Amino acid sequence: MSLATTDLRVGYGGNDVLRGVDLEILEGELTVIVGPNGCGKSTLLLALARVLRPSSGTVELDGRAVSAMPSREVARRLAFLPQSPLGPDGIRVRDLVARGRHPHQGLLRPLTAEDHRVVDEALLATDTLDLSTRRVSELSGGQRQRVWIAMALAQETPLLLLDEPTTFLDVAHQLDVLDTCARLHDDGRTVVAVLHDLNLAVRYATRLVLMKDGAVVAHGRTEDVLDVALVEHVFGIRAHLVTDPEGWPLVVPARSDVLARRARPGAVAPKALPTEPLTEPLTEPLTEPLTGPLTAPPSTGGPA
Numbered sequence: 001m002s003l004a005t006t007d008l009r010v011g012y013g014g015n016d017v018l019r020g021v022d023l024e025i026l027e028g029e030l031t032v033i034v035g036p037n038g039c040g041k042s043t044l045l046l047a048l049a050r051v052l053r054p055s056s057g058t059v060e061l062d063g064r065a066v067s068a069m070p071s072r073e074v075a076r077r078l079a080f081l082p083q084s085p086l087g088p089d090g091i092r093v094r095d096l097v098a099r100g101r102h103p104h105q106g107l108l109r110p111l112t113a114e115d116h117r118v119v120d121e122a123l124l125a126t127d128t129l130d131l132s133t134r135r136v137s138e139l140s141g142g143q144r145q146r147v148w149i150a151m152a153l154a155q156e157t158p159l160l161l162l163d164e165p166t167t168f169l170d171v172a173h174q175l176d177v178l179d180t181c182a183r184l185h186d187d188g189r190t191v192v193a194v195l196h197d198l199n200l201a202v203r204y205a206t207r208l209v210l211m212k213d214g215a216v217v218a219h220g221r222t223e224d225v226l227d228v229a230l231v232e233h234v235f236g237i238r239a240h241l242v243t244d245p246e247g248w249p250l251v252v253p254a255r256s257d258v259l260a261r262r263a264r265p266g267a268v269a270p271k272a273l274p275t276e277p278l279t280e281p282l283t284e285p286l287t288e289p290l291t292g293p294l295t296a297p298p299s300t301g302g303p304a
C-alpha cells in the first residue's frame with residue numbers, strides 16, 4: 001500500500017496552500033507530520049484522503065490516481081480521521097463506530113457477526129467500550145475523539161490517516177492512542193498522523209515529515225531528520241536537543257525573552273519526591289522576592 005504525491009498543489013477558493021509537494025508515504029511505516037499552525041498539514045491529509053481535489057499534481061494510491069478511484073474503493077484502503085469530524089445528530093457511540101464497517105457491507109445489509117467483532121475490538125482498543133450506548137454529542141472532547149478513532153479502526157484499512165488524533169486527550173490517553181498507532185504499525189499497517197507534540201512525534205514516528213509554509217522542508221527516518229537547527233527554522237524558535245533519562249531525544253524550547261526577564265534559572269528548584277508525608281507545600285518560595293518590574297532586564301544577563 002503506497003501513497004505518493006507529485007508536485008501537489010491544492011488549496012481553497014483558487015488559492016493554493018500546498019506549493020508543489022513531492023512526498024512518498026512508505027508502506028508499513030508510522031509517518032508523523034509536524035509543522036506550525038497553518039502550514040498546510042491538514043490540507044495535505046485532506047488531499048491524500050481524496051477529500052480535496054488538487055489544482056495540479058497528483059496523489060497516487062498504489063500507483064493509481066485517487067481522483068479516479070471510486071469512493072468505496074478508497075474507503076476500503078484508507079481510513080481518514082479529520083481534525084473536526086461531524087457525526088449525525090443524536091447518534092450513539094456503537095452506531096457511529098459501526099459506520100466504519102460501511103465500506104465492507106453490502107448495500108443495506110445488516111451487520112454480520114464479524115462486523116460486530118471488529119466494532120467491539122475497536123471500542124476496546126480505544127477504551128470506549130463502556131461508552132457504547134451513550135450519545136456521541138454528550139461525550140467530553142477526549143471521549144469523543146477516542147470514539148472517532150474507534151470508527152477509523154473499525155474500517156480495518158491497511159492505511160490510516162489521522163489528523164491530530166491526540167487533540168483533547170489527557171496525557172495518559174495521548175499515550176494510549178499513540179501506543180495503538182504503534183501496535184497497528186507493528187501489525188504491518190501504514191499510519192500517517194499529524195501531531196503537534198514534537199517529542200511524542202519523535203518517540204513514535206518511524207518517519208518524520210516537517211512542513212513549513214505549504215511545503216515539505218524535510219522528510220525521512222526520524223533519527224536522520226531530527227535536527228535542532230531544522231526545528232528552529234521550521235517553528236521559528238530557539239531550542240535545545242537533549243536526551244531524557246530513558247535515552248530518548250527531547251526538544252526543549254529555550255526560554256523566551258519574557259521568561260528570561262521573570263526569574264533566574266534555579267529560582268524554583270525541582271524537588272525530589274517526598275518519602276515522608278507532605279507537611280509543607282512542594283514549591284519553595286523564591287529566596288529573593290522579585291522587587292523590580294516584571295519587564296526589567298535580567299541583572300545577571302542570564303545563566304552562567
Ligand SMILES: Nc1ncnc2c1ncn2[C@@H]1O[C@H](COP(=O)(O)OP(=O)(O)OP(=O)(O)O)[C@@H](O)[C@H]1O
Pocket residue numbers: 012013017035036037038039040041042043044
Ligand atoms: N476551508 C478553508 N477555506 C479557506 N482556507 C482554508 C480552509 N482550511 C484551511 N485554510 C487555510 O489553509 C492554510 C493551511 O491550513 P491547514 O488547516 O492545512 O493548516 P495546518 O498546518 O493543519 O494548521 P493547524 O496546525 O493550525 O491545524 C491556512 O492558511 C488556513 O487558513
